[in-house]
Amino acid sequence: MEEKMCGIAGILNKNNQGVTEDLILMLSCMHNRGPDGVSIQVGQNKANSLESSESSSPYIDGRFGLGHVRLAIVGGQLGRQPFTSCDGRLTLGHNGEIYNYKQIRNSLKPQHNFVSTSDSEVILHLLEEKLAQSATLVEALTKMAKVLDGVYSIAVKDHKTGEIALIRDLLGVRQLYYSEDPQQVTFASEQKAIWLLGGNKSVRRVMPGHAVIISNGGALREYRIAEPPRALNPNKKKFRYNTLEEALTAYKRALILAMKKRTQGLDRIGIIFSGGIDSVLVAWIAKDMVNEVICYNAGTLDSSDILFADKVAKDLQLTLKVNVITKRSTQEMLPKIIHAIEERDAVQVEVALPIYSAMALAKKDHVKVVISGQGVDEIFGGYPWYPRIVETEGYASLRSHMIEDLFLLYKETLEREDKTTMAHGIEMREPYLDKQIIRTAFDINPKLNIIGPNDLLGKRVHRKLANQLGIPKEIAYRNKSAAQHGSGIHFIIDEIARENNFDENRISSGYLRELEKRELLGSSQRYGFKYGNKELWLTSPHIQMYLDRIFESVFGKSSTIIDTSDEEDLLTSKIIKKI
Incomplete structure (x- = not known):
C-alpha cells in the first residue's frame, strides 16, 4: 500500500461559487496528517501542490473540490489521491488501510486500468465495479463494504449523478466529519478544518458503518451500509x-x-x-x-x-x-x-x-x-x-x-x-x-x-x-x-x-x-x-x-x-x- 494514514477534505458550494481557496485552507491545517504530500482536485483539474503556480494543470475553480494530505509508509508518487475511475465517473479520497486489497486488485485487474499499487485505488475500482451492477450509489456502497477488510473513511464523487458519498467503516476506526450551512457542505478528517472556515458551524460525525449521501443540490441523507458479523448477535445462546x-x-x-x-x-x-x-x-x-x-x-x-x-x-x-x-x-x-x-x-x-x-x-x-x-x-x-x-x-x-x-x-x-x-x-x-x-x-x-x-x-x-x-x-x-x-x-x-x-x-x-x-x-x-x-x-x-x-x-x-x-x-x- 503506497499511502496509509492521511487526511481528506472537501467542499460542495450550493451557490456555484469557487471552493479552491477554502479547500486549500482546510488542507493546510491538517498538514500533520499528511506531511509527505498533498493533492487537490477541483472539477476535473488535479494538482499535487497547494500552490497552483507549481502545478502543470492550473486550477480552474469549481463548486466542488476534494483534497488529500498523505503520510507515506511505503512507495512513491503514484499513490497520490484523489483517484479517478477508468470511465471518469468517480473521484475518490480515502483515509485508512485495506488489508485484502491485493486479493481484490487481482480480481479486478483484467477489467480495470491501475496506475498505482495503492489500496485506495483498489477501493475506487471496486466501487466502479459494484456501481455497474447496482441501481443506486447506496446499493453499490453496501456491496463494496461487504468485500472490504480494513479500516477507512472515504469520500467519493459520482460525476454522473452529482452525488457525493461520505463513508465510514463499521466500528468507526477512522473518523470523518461534515457540516452544512445555506452556502455549502464541507467535510474533513478533522473538525478544525471545518471550524477554520469561520462562522458557528455545527459539525457532525459520519456514523460508523454509515454513508452520508449529499445530493448535487446539497441535501443530505444517511444510510447504514455495513452490518456486523452474526457472531455479535446479543441473543446468541450457542457458542x-x-x-x-x-x-x-x-x-x-x-x-x-x-x-x-x-x-x-x-x-x-x-x-x-x-x-x-x-x-x-x-x-x-x-x-x-x-x-x-x-x-x-x-x-x-x-x-x-x-x-x-x-x-x-x-x-x-x-x-x-x-x-x-x-x-x-x-x-x-x-x-x-x-x-x-x-x-x-x-x-x-x-x-x-x-x-x-x-x-x-x-x-x-x-x-x-x-x-x-x-x-x-x-x-x-x-x-x-x-x-x-x-x-x-x-x-x-x-x-x-x-x-x-x-x-x-x-x-x-x-x-x-x-x-x-x-x-x-x-x-x-x-x-x-x-x-x-x-x-x-x-x-x-x-x-x-x-x-x-x-x-x-x-x-x-x-x-x-x-x-x-x-x-x-x-x-x-x-x-x-x-x-x-x-x-x-x-x-x-x-x-x-x-x-x-x-x-x-x-x-x-x-x-x-x-x-x-x-x-x-x-x-x-x-x-x-x-x-x-x-x-x-x-x-x-x-x-x-x-x-x-x-x-x-x-x-x-x-x-x-x-x-x-x-x-x-x-x-x-x-x-x-x-x-
Whole structure:
C-alpha cells in the first residue's frame, strides 16, 4: 500500500461559487496528517501542490473540490489521491488501510486500468465495479463494504449523478466529519478544518458503518451500509468455542493473522506500551514479525505505569523509551493536545496526554506506525464492572452490554487516539479490532472469560494465550489502572489548574448543571457509568473549567462538536435489531 494514514477534505458550494481557496485552507491545517504530500482536485483539474503556480494543470475553480494530505509508509508518487475511475465517473479520497486489497486488485485487474499499487485505488475500482451492477450509489456502497477488510473513511464523487458519498467503516476506526450551512457542505478528517472556515458551524460525525449521501443540490441523507458479523448477535445462546483449548486455538490463529496484516512490509514499528497485558502481548508477537520493535510510554517519574512498564520491558527484553512528564511539560502540552484531539473533556485530555508525549519520542525515531492495544476489554470482558453485570443480570445481558461498548468505542477512544498519534504524523493500528478477532471473541462462551461475579480479572482467554505464548503469569494476570491515574497525569493537571486560580470557589451551580448536560451526551451513554466507578469518567469541576478556558483560547467559544447523541443511541439499537 503506497499511502496509509492521511487526511481528506472537501467542499460542495450550493451557490456555484469557487471552493479552491477554502479547500486549500482546510488542507493546510491538517498538514500533520499528511506531511509527505498533498493533492487537490477541483472539477476535473488535479494538482499535487497547494500552490497552483507549481502545478502543470492550473486550477480552474469549481463548486466542488476534494483534497488529500498523505503520510507515506511505503512507495512513491503514484499513490497520490484523489483517484479517478477508468470511465471518469468517480473521484475518490480515502483515509485508512485495506488489508485484502491485493486479493481484490487481482480480481479486478483484467477489467480495470491501475496506475498505482495503492489500496485506495483498489477501493475506487471496486466501487466502479459494484456501481455497474447496482441501481443506486447506496446499493453499490453496501456491496463494496461487504468485500472490504480494513479500516477507512472515504469520500467519493459520482460525476454522473452529482452525488457525493461520505463513508465510514463499521466500528468507526477512522473518523470523518461534515457540516452544512445555506452556502455549502464541507467535510474533513478533522473538525478544525471545518471550524477554520469561520462562522458557528455545527459539525457532525459520519456514523460508523454509515454513508452520508449529499445530493448535487446539497441535501443530505444517511444510510447504514455495513452490518456486523452474526457472531455479535446479543441473543446468541450457542457458542462455537466452549472449552478453553478451543478458544485459545481460534484466538491465537486470528491474532497472529491480524498482526501479520498490520506489520507486513514494515521494518520498524512502535508500540503504545503501558505494561498492561494488552500492549505487552502485541509487542511480544511483533518482535517475531518486524526487525525493530520500540515500545513507548510516558508518565511522571514515579508513576505506577512507568515503573511497571520498565520492569516488564526488562523482563521480556523489549526496547522501551520513556518520556518523563513534568508540570512544566504538561503546561506546554495542554494547548497542543486540545488542538490535536479537538476535545475539552478532562478525562479525554488526561488520557491523551501520556500518549501524545510518548509519540513525540516515536517521531524523533522516525517511526511512522504504532500498534495499540485498544479493544480487548470490550471483546473479551476486561472491564472491572462486568462481573457485577453477571451477578445482577446474567451472562446474556453482559453480552449485549459488551456489544454496546464495542460500538461506542469510536466515540470515547478511537477518534482521540487517531488524532493524538497523527498530531505527530504517526499512524496507529489496532489489531484487536480485526474483523476475524471480533468474530472469534464473540463466538467464545463468555463464561470462559469471566468465570463468575467474583472474577475481578476477566478476559481470561486473552490472558491465558499471553501466558501460553511465553509471557510470565505475573504480567499476564496483572490488573492495571486507568491511563490518567497510572501515568500520574491527573494530579499534575489538578495542581496546574489551582495555580491558575481555578479551584472549587469558582464553580457555580450553573456550571455544574452544564457539566451534567455534557455528561448525558458523553460517558454516561456507556453502561459502565452506571455499574462501575464513576470516577473513571468524572473529574473535578475546577479542572474541567480550566480546560474549557484552554479550549476556548485555542478554538474560540463557538467551536464545538454537535454530538449526534440520538443517532448514537440508535446505532447500537439498530445493530442489535438488525442481527
